[in-house]
Each structure stands twice: as C-alpha cells, then as structure tokens.
C-alpha cells in the first residue's frame with residue numbers, strides 16, 4: 277500500500293480497500309537515503325493504525341539493496357540500508373521485514389548465499405533489530421537472482437546464527453515463474469511438500485498472492501491480477517483454503533493500474549470469493 281503523503285496515510289488507503297493485513301515500504305523504495313521518521317509521523321502512524329485495526333503490518337525493503345553483490349561498495353551500502361530498514365520497521369512496530377535475497381551477479385550462487393548469510397548475521401547482531409523478523413522472499417530467478425529454489429532460502433536461513441529471526445515469504449507469482457506448479461491439487465500438494473521438506477511450513481511467515489503474466493518456469497517476474505494470469509483461480513483456491521496456511525498473513529502485490537482502489541478491491545473480492553469454494 278502506498279505511503280505517499282506519509283506512512284500514516286497507508287492505513288486510510290487500506291481501510292478504503294478493505295484490507296485486514298497490509299504491506300508498506302517505510303521509505304521511498306528507489307532511493308538509498310531517507311529522512312529519519314519524525315515523532316509527529318510516528319504518532320500519526322500509530323493513531324491511524326489503532327483506529328483502523330489493520331493487523332499485521334509488513335514492510336518490504338528497498339529494491340536497491342543487494343546483499344549478495346560481489347561489489348564491495350554496493351554490498352556495504354546494502355548492509356547499511358538494510359540496517360536502516362530494520363530500524364524503521366522496529367520504530368513502526370512492524371514485525372516482518374520482507375527482503376529479496378539478492379543477485380550474485382555471476383559470482384556464483386554459493387558465494388552469493390555466503391554473502392547474504394554474512395550480511396544477515398551482521399544486521400541481526402544489532403540489538404535494534406531484535407523485534408523485527410527478516411523474511412526472505414522466493415524469487416522468479418530473473419538474471420542472477422537467488423531465491424528461485426527453496427534450497428537457496430533454506431541454505432541462507434540455515435547459515436544464519438540467529439535464524440529464529442529469519443522467516444520465509446512465499447510469492448505465488450515468483451514460485452510459479454521459477455517452475456513450481458500449483459494449478460491443480462496434485463501439483464499444489466507436491467509443491468507444498470517440497471516447501472515443507474526444504475524450508476519447513478513453520479518458517480513461512482508471509483505469503484504474497486499474485487498471478488503471473490508469464491508461464492511456469494519462465495523465470496520472468498511479471499505480476500498479474502488474480503485469476504487473469506497463467507496461474508488462474510484454481511491455484512489460489514487451493515492455497516486460500518489450505519488449513520496449514522490459515523494463520524499466515526497474505527498480501528496482494530497485483531498491478532494497481534489507473535484506479536488502485538478499484539483494482540485492489542476487485543482482487544480482494546476475487547480471493548474472498550474463493551474461500552470455502554470447491
């Protein structure tokens with residue numbers, strides 16, 4: 277949900293759309309720097325949060341951050357930016373910060389994974405980080421992005437010392453584009469079995485519900501409206517009604533178009549219409 281005009285404004289938009297969970301960027305997602313949150317902003321945020329009772333709130337990190345980068349300067353900058361993201365989430369009492377594992381830029385997946393582990397160890401050592409859980413998101417595997425195999429996320433989480441502070445965010449568009457089929461019961465169960473076996477369903481802290489413009493295994497990340505992409509309604513029906521996932525917050529990252537309120541309402545309505553359906 278957009279934070280244009282201030283972090284507190286997201287709640288008004290969320291309320292208008294009818295969400296009961298919400299994801300925000302806590303700063304401009306295409307800039308490294310951000311002015312610190314003022315007391316006034318924090319107060320307005322907490323007031324609106326209480327009034328709308330949208331819960332939980334999740335944060336997503338900046339797209340510039342690349343913890344897997346072999347470039348020393350970019351890696352250092354990314355680490356510092358992640359620290360700031362975690363601190364902002366902590367101030368806003370946001371329990372989950374979702375991050376993309378990063379791109380190894382042809383330095384190799386194993387090396388990239390090692391760099392992400394080191395970065396997370398450094399950030400999670402910081403006492404300021406303690407209430408915030410960092411959630412590694414599955415990716416479509418575009419370019420040299422890590423995270424298109426559940427094994428990547430398991431290796432990162434398993435390598436981190438304070439792994440109780442590391443969760444997993446499953447994005448339906450990304451896993452599908454990465455080659456995990458979910459469009460029929462059998463395939464869905466098989467994908468869930470792999471997810472559970474490799475990372476453990478207990479560690480899945482958030483789910484992003486997006487349809488995919490591109491086909492299974494395309495490794496291209498293009499989100500589509502629910503039911504209007506290559507996944508289609510059945511995959512979402514299976515997921516929405518999966519009793520193992522009922523406690524996990526689910527977030528839409530579908531295209532906003534010219535009328536974001538109408539687009540979000542429509543996608544939410546489609547999802548809600550699938551509850552209990554067969």
Ligand SMILES: [Zn+2]
Nearest residue numbers: 413447484529
């Ligand atoms: Zn996502």
